[in-house]
Amino acid sequence: MDYDFKVKTAGVRAKVEDLFEYEGCKVGRGTYGHVYKARRKDGSDTRDYALKQIEGTGISMSACREIALLRELKHPNVINLQRVFLSHNDRKVYLLFDFAEHDLWHIIKFHRTAKANKKQVLVPRGMVKSLLYQILDGIHYLHSNWVLHRDLKPANILVMGEGPERGRVKIADMGFARLFNSPLKPLADLDPVVVTFWYRAPELLLGARHYTKAIDIWAIGCIFAELLTSEPIFHCRQEDIKTSNPYHHDQLDRIFNVMGFPHEKDWEDIKKMPEHHTLMKDFKRSSYASCSLVKYMEKHKLQKLLLMDPTKRITSEQAMQDPYFLEDPVPTQDVFAGVPIPYPKRDFLTDEEQEDKSDASKTAAANNQGGNQDNNNHGPSAKRVRMAPPPPTTTAGNQ
Numbered sequence: 001m002d003y004d005f006k007v008k009t010a011g012v013r014a015k016v017e018d019l020f021e022y023e024g025c026k027v028g029r030g031t032y033g034h035v036y037k038a039r040r041k042d043g044s045d046t047r048d049y050a051l052k053q054i055e056g057t058g059i060s061m062s063a064c065r066e067i068a069l070l071r072e073l074k075h076p077n078v079i080n081l082q083r084v085f086l087s088h089n090d091r092k093v094y095l096l097f098d099f100a101e102h103d104l105w106h107i108i109k110f111h112r113t114a115k116a117n118k119k120q121v122l123v124p125r126g127m128v129k130s131l132l133y134q135i136l137d138g139i140h141y142l143h144s145n146w147v148l149h150r151d152l153k154p155a156n157i158l159v160m161g162e163g164p165e166r167g168r169v170k171i172a173d174m175g176f177a178r179l180f181n182s183p184l185k186p187l188a189d190l191d192p193v194v195v196t197f198w199y200r201a202p203e204l205l206l207g208a209r210h211y212t213k214a215i216d217i218w219a220i221g222c223i224f225a226e227l228l229t230s231e232p233i234f235h236c237r238q239e240d241i242k243t244s245n246p247y248h249h250d251q252l253d254r255i256f257n258v259m260g261f262p263h264e265k266d267w268e269d270i271k272k273m274p275e276h277h278t279l280m281k282d283f284k285r286s287s288y289a290s291c292s293l294v295k296y297m298e299k300h301k302l303q304k305l306l307l308m309d310p311t312k313r314i315t316s317e318q319a320m321q322d323p324y325f326l327e328d329p330v331p332t333q334d335v336f337a338g339v340p341i342p343y344p345k346r347d348f349l350t351d352e353e354q355e356d357k358s359d360a361s362k363t364a365a366a367n368n369q370g371g372n373q374d375n376n377n378h379g380p381s382a383k384r385v386r387m388a389p390p391p392p393t394t395t396a397g398n399q
C-alpha cells in the first residue's frame with residue numbers, strides 16, 4: 001500500500017476509541033474475544049451498545065463470514081450490526097451491536113437459583129411462549145434466506161432490556177452460521193463438529209455429512225425444554241468437548257434416557273448414518289424401553305421439535321402456525337408482558353487471571369448440570385465485580 005495514502009486514510013478513519021467509552025465495561029468473554037458495554041463519548045446518543053472485539057489479529061474467516069451475513073440480515077429478532085471498526089495500529093476488529101441487557105442463559109440461571117432456594121422457580125408460561133415464538137420467527141427468517149445458525153443455545157439468545165425494544169428477542173453470534181442452498185462441499189467437510197453438545201441433534205452426533213436446517217430446530221426444542229424446567233434437557237459431562245469426532249456416547253445416552261432409543265420405523269435413514277455401526281455396538285434398545293418426554297410440560301409441542309428423524313422434524317414456519325400459540329396466554333412482543341423485569345443487569349467483569357477463570361468455567365461445565373458450557377457471547381465468567389459506569393463527563397446519560 002502507498003505510504004502517503006495509508007497516512008492520509010488513517011487521519012480520516014473513525015476510531016472506536018475516539019467515538020465510544022468502553023474501558024472497564026467488559027460484560028462478556030470467550031474464545032471469540034471480548035464484549036464491552038459502550039456509550040458514545042460526545043453524548044449525541046443516549047443508547048448503550050455492545051462492542052465485540054474479535055480475538056487475535058487481523059480478520060479471521062469466521063469474522064468475515066459473521067460480518068458478511070450480519071450486513072445483509074435485517075429482522076427484529078436477529079441482532080443488528082451497527083458498524084465495523086478496523087484498528088490498523090493493533091490489527092483488531094470491533095463489531096458494534098445494539099446492547100441487550102439479558103440472555104436466556106442468565107434468565108434460566110435466575111430461575112434455577114430460585115429453585116435451589118425453594119422460591120418461585122419456573123419461567124412464566126406466557127413468557128416461555130413469547131420467547132419461543134420470537135426465536136422461531138428469527139430462525140424462520142434465517143432459514144428463508146438459506147442461513148443455518150448452527151450454534152443455538154441459551155447464551156446466544158439475547159433479550160432486550162428497558163427501552164424501545166423492551167423484551168424483544170435477538171438471535172446472536174453468527175460466527176458458525178453458513179449458507180446451505182448450494183454448498184460447494186458437504187457442510188460436515190467444512191466444520192465436522194458444530195453446535196454445543198447439549199443442543200446437538202442426533203444426526204450430528206451420528207456423523208451426518210449433509211445436515212439441514214433441522215439441526216437448528218432440534219436446538220430450539222432443547223432451549224424450549226430448558227425454559228420449561230430451568231434445567232438443560234440433555235446435559236452430560238463434557239471432558240472431551242474439544243474432540244473433532246462428532247460421535248459422543250454420553251450425549252447420545254442422555255438423549256435416549258429422556259426420549260427412548262430410536263426405532264428404525266421412525267427414522268428409516270438411521271442405518272445410513274456414518275456412526276450407525278458404533279451406535280448399535282454401544283447401545284441396547286431394551287435399556288431405554290420406559291423413556292419418553294411424557295414428564296415435560298407442553299410435551300406434545302416439544303415432541304414436534306425433538307423428533308429423532310430430521311426429515312420429520314417440524315419447520316420453524318410450521319411451528320409458528322401451531323395452535324399452541326393461539327391459546328391463552330398468547331405471545332407478546334414484550335416477552336416480559338409489561339411487568340417489571342426481575343432479572344439483574346449484566347455485571348462488569350474484571351481482567352485478572354483470564355486463564356484461571358477459563359479453567360474454572362470448564363470445571364463448572366463438567367461438574368454442574370445447570371452450568372453453562374462455555375463463555376460464548378455474553379456468557380458467564382468465573383468471577384464478576386460490579387464496577388462504576390463510564391464517567392458522566394465523557395458519556396451520555398442513562399437511557
